[in-house]
Amino acid sequence: MPNHIFGRSTKGTLPTAVKGDGCYLIDSSGKRYLDGSGGAAVSCLGHSDAKVRTALHDQLDRVAFAHTGFFTSDPAEALADRLIAEAPEGIDRVYLVSGGSEAVEAALKLARQYFLETGQPSRHRVIARRQSYHGNTLGALATGGNEWRRAQFRPLLVETTHIAPCYEYRDRAEGETQEAYGQRAAEELEAEIRRLGPETVMAFVAEPVVGATAGAVPAVPGYLRRIREICDRHGILLILDEVMCGMGRTGHLFACLEDGVAPDMITIAKGLGAGYQPIGALLCTGAIYEAIKAGSGFFQHGHTYMGHAMAAAAANAVLSRILDDGLLPRVREQGAKLDAALRDRFGQHPHVGDIRGRGLFRGVELVADRETKTPFDPARKLNAKIKAEAFAEGLICYPMGGTIDGQRGDHVLLAPPFIIEDAQ
Numbered sequence: 001m002p003n004h005i006f007g008r009s010t011k012g013t014l015p016t017a018v019k020g021d022g023c024y025l026i027d028s029s030g031k032r033y034l035d036g037s038g039g040a041a042v043s044c045l046g047h048s049d050a051k052v053r054t055a056l057h058d059q060l061d062r063v064a065f066a067h068t069g070f071f072t073s074d075p076a077e078a079l080a081d082r083l084i085a086e087a088p089e090g091i092d093r094v095y096l097v098s099g100g101s102e103a104v105e106a107a108l109k110l111a112r113q114y115f116l117e118t119g120q121p122s123r124h125r126v127i128a129r130r131q132s133y134h135g136n137t138l139g140a141l142a143t144g145g146n147e148w149r150r151a152q153f154r155p156l157l158v159e160t161t162h163i164a165p166c167y168e169y170r171d172r173a174e175g176e177t178q179e180a181y182g183q184r185a186a187e188e189l190e191a192e193i194r195r196l197g198p199e200t201v202m203a204f205v206a207e208p209v210v211g212a213t214a215g216a217v218p219a220v221p222g223y224l225r226r227i228r229e230i231c232d233r234h235g236i237l238l239i240l241d242e243v244m245c246g247m248g249r250t251g252h253l254f255a256c257l258e259d260g261v262a263p264d265m266i267t268i269a270k271g272l273g274a275g276y277q278p279i280g281a282l283l284c285t286g287a288i289y290e291a292i293k294a295g296s297g298f299f300q301h302g303h304t305y306m307g308h309a310m311a312a313a314a315a316n317a318v319l320s321r322i323l324d325d326g327l328l329p330r331v332r333e334q335g336a337k338l339d340a341a342l343r344d345r346f347g348q349h350p351h352v353g354d355i356r357g358r359g360l361f362r363g364v365e366l367v368a369d370r371e372t373k374t375p376f377d378p379a380r381k382l383n384a385k386i387k388a389e390a391f392a393e394g395l396i397c398y399p400m401g402g403t404i405d406g407q408r409g410d411h412v413l414l415a416p417p418f419i420i421e422d423a424q
């Protein structure tokens with residue numbers, strides 16, 4: 001059979017997905033896979049949601065695409081309004097794109113343009129965190145702290161500096177309170193800003209709950225509030241990347257709402273289209289928008305498929321499912337059950353170091369030695385083996401090897417659809 005597709009790996013072949021059925025994907029041999037990670041925290045409604053399918057059919061009957069250089073569209077306007085109604089305080093504008101990396105690129109460029117247009121041209125530096133992932137396009141890749149993904153492209157990446165993530169399991173000292181640890185971790189940002197010179201720094205970028213690179217690691221209480229204070233003190237924009245943890249995944253439409261923190265920009269994607277359409281968004285404060293409006297009046301950016309009517313129609317239906325059909329409380333409830341089940345089953349396992357997360361966003365960290373927290377040898381490629389064995393058993397989960405200050409650590413990420421049943 002001819003095979004000309006060029007995908008993620010040039011090795012081996014993959015089964016062909018032919019049908020979705022709620023929390024399951026079905027391949028061409030008829031094998032069913034329980035989607036325990038929603039792909040990569042994408043399929044928050046499962047795979048055959050009736051409301052989204054109807055919305056897509058209806059939109060297709062009206063208009064599929066009208067270039068945003070000429071037109072806006074009803075679904076894009078409705079989506080922006082609904083997102084803003086639910087967003088943290090001060091967030092007032094929405095820029096629609098096609099995915100997470102695009103949302104992060106837009107955030108970086110908007111930050112730079114904001115400072116140019118407000119007379120602070122020296123601000124161009126970005127501070128982010130180690131063990132983070134913000135996308136694979138060059139700006140987003142430069143921002144992320146996943147060394148494995150960055151290493152070979154380093155000459156192409158703009159300079160970004162990275163501080164430690166807020167990673168309680170690894171970094172909270174014996175006897176230190178969560179509060180004290182959160183303050184200490186946040187102080188790294190203060191020190192890095194001072195080292196670089198505050199007048200050169202434009203933004204700090206972080207995932208409120210670290211996803212793929214650390215395995216559902218939430219910040220300890222108070223950390224993000226301290227980060228917000230530090231950014232404010234130095235006039236630096238706080239960009240929260242909720243591409244993976246947003247859109248209800250943690251039991252709140254925006255993860256940062258639980259931390260009581262309002263950033264200057266939020267990026268979302270994945271669960272926004274829930275896999276039914278590729279869509280992402282950058283949300284920003286009215287202050288940023290007004291500065292551009294009062295200045296050049298033009299955000300020097302744009303993609304052909306931004307604001308795509310079909311994608312926006314799908315996202316509206318997804319939002320309606322999440323908000324109108326009571327899925328947020330369900331995520332909190334099912335998430336607590338999943339957490340309890342993981343602890344019950346694996347809490348005492350000699351190779352499970354930590355079980356953490358929020359809502360239906362859970363991570364299990366695997367260690368060679370539970371007492372010393374020593375990671376497994378990366379050469380064992382544990383994550384690839386877990387992925388393959390789970391897949392063979394008909395379970396889709398998301399194991400990854402993260403980087404812990406130079407050493408790799410393994411974890412398994414679980415992010416099932418919000419409709420997941422107890423037995424599943």
Ligand code: PLP
Nearest residue numbers: 099100101133134135241243244
């Ligand atoms: N930001 C975060 C936090 C992510 O988890 C991802 C993808 O995993 C991205 C950005 C990039 O999104 P995309 O793959 O849609 O470009």
